[in-house]
Amino acid sequence: MKDLMRIKSLLSTEIETLLNQQVKKEAHSSAIYLSMASWCDRNGFDGSADFFFKQSNEEREHQLKLYKYILDMGGTAISPEISNIKNEFGTFREVFEDALDQEIAITQSFKNIVARCHKEQDYVTLEFLNWFLKEQREEEYIARRALELFEVIGENGTGFWDIDKNIGGIKYSGE
Amino acid sequence: MSQDLIATAGLIEVFITTKGGIYQSDKENCLYLNFSGKVSKLNIQSLNDLKKVIDKVDLGHMCTLIEHADIEIILLKDHCFVLSGIEIIYLKEILQGAFTMFRLNHIITDCLDRLVIS
Numbered sequence: 001m002k003d004l005m006r007i008k009s010l011l012s013t014e015i016e017t018l019l020n021q022q023v024k025k026e027a028h029s030s031a032i033y034l035s036m037a038s039w040c041d042r043n044g045f046d047g048s049a050d051f052f053f054k055q056s057n058e059e060r061e062h063q064l065k066l067y068k069y070i071l072d073m074g075g076t077a078i079s080p081e082i083s084n085i086k087n088e089f090g091t092f093r094e095v096f097e098d099a100l101d102q103e104i105a106i107t108q109s110f111k112n113i114v115a116r117c118h119k120e121q122d123y124v125t126l127e128f129l130n131w132f133l134k135e136q137r138e139e140e141y142i143a144r145r146a147l148e149l150f151e152v153i154g155e156n157g158t159g160f161w162d163i164d165k166n167i168g169g170i171k172y173s174g175e
Numbered sequence: 176m177s178q179d180l181i182a183t184a185g186l187i188e189v190f191i192t193t194k195g196g197i198y199q200s201d202k203e204n205c206l207y208l209n210f211s212g213k214v215s216k217l218n219i220q221s222l223n224d225l226k227k228v229i230d231k232v233d234l235g236h237m238c239t240l241i242e243h244a245d246i247e248i249i250l251l252k253d254h255c256f257v258l259s260g261i262e263i264i265y266l267k268e269i270l271q272g273a274f275t276m277f278r279l280n281h282i283i284t285d286c287l288d289r290l291v292i293s
Contacts, residue, residue, distance in 0.1 A: 001187050002201045003284040004219040005277050013223075076220075 009074030012120055016075040018113045019125075023066050024080035025109055029102055030059035035087045036095050040164075045092060047164040051146075055099070058139075062132065069128055092160055093150050100143040107136040138172040145170045180207075180214070190272035194265040197222070197273040206273075210266055215254050225251055226270045232263050 037052035070077040089095045110132050117126040146167055153162045180186065186198035186207060195210035206222050208215045228249050237247065238260050247263060249256040258266065
């Protein structure tokens, strides 16, 4: 008997579901960064607003990369519904704390998919996900470094001004 | 389902119950769903879509609400199913059984594909 499911798609139902969940998480991330950009802009932190606009675009690109992969492999990509986006933040620092939490959650989620790929011996998807794992190293580094600036520069005096000016300059130079 | 159709289309039984069943045609790369006196020819994607819709039906909600018609109308690309609550339970069983068989077939095919031929 022919394996019609395999002929139709390279992805198992479970991996396809996990990838679609990841599409949703990336879309959620993109929306959260957009709301952070709005908050920063409204509160005079223009440098941080630009930083979050850029982050939002990156998350959107990640979402599309996953979306396209599901389709290319013969799966069904589902356009996600996004709701419950936090629009208000207590402090400037809280914005960056939330950003780091967001990146950690995304990394954990990718680890979960990779674990499933190992279990199913889906090395094709695993190879595809390697790019995202590498990307998460950079994303987490940048979010952690941004939060570190609050300690290094300090929040008193012109601290916020300096932090806002330096946020855009954070770069990850690792391999 | 007629024996003629099974023979002429070269159908392979995937999973059957007393209420119906699913057959596969390797020649046509498609599936036949025999249920409720009707035979529907579906591709694997449509069958998967049907399973997703059936799995999402809230039977509790459907059967307890007085104003609910007690039927569910399911529209797929080329098919329309009008099902009662009990029919949904029967169809759910058939689909679950068939997809378990597909998975089993995949595991076996995968193992055979990996065998080193000496």
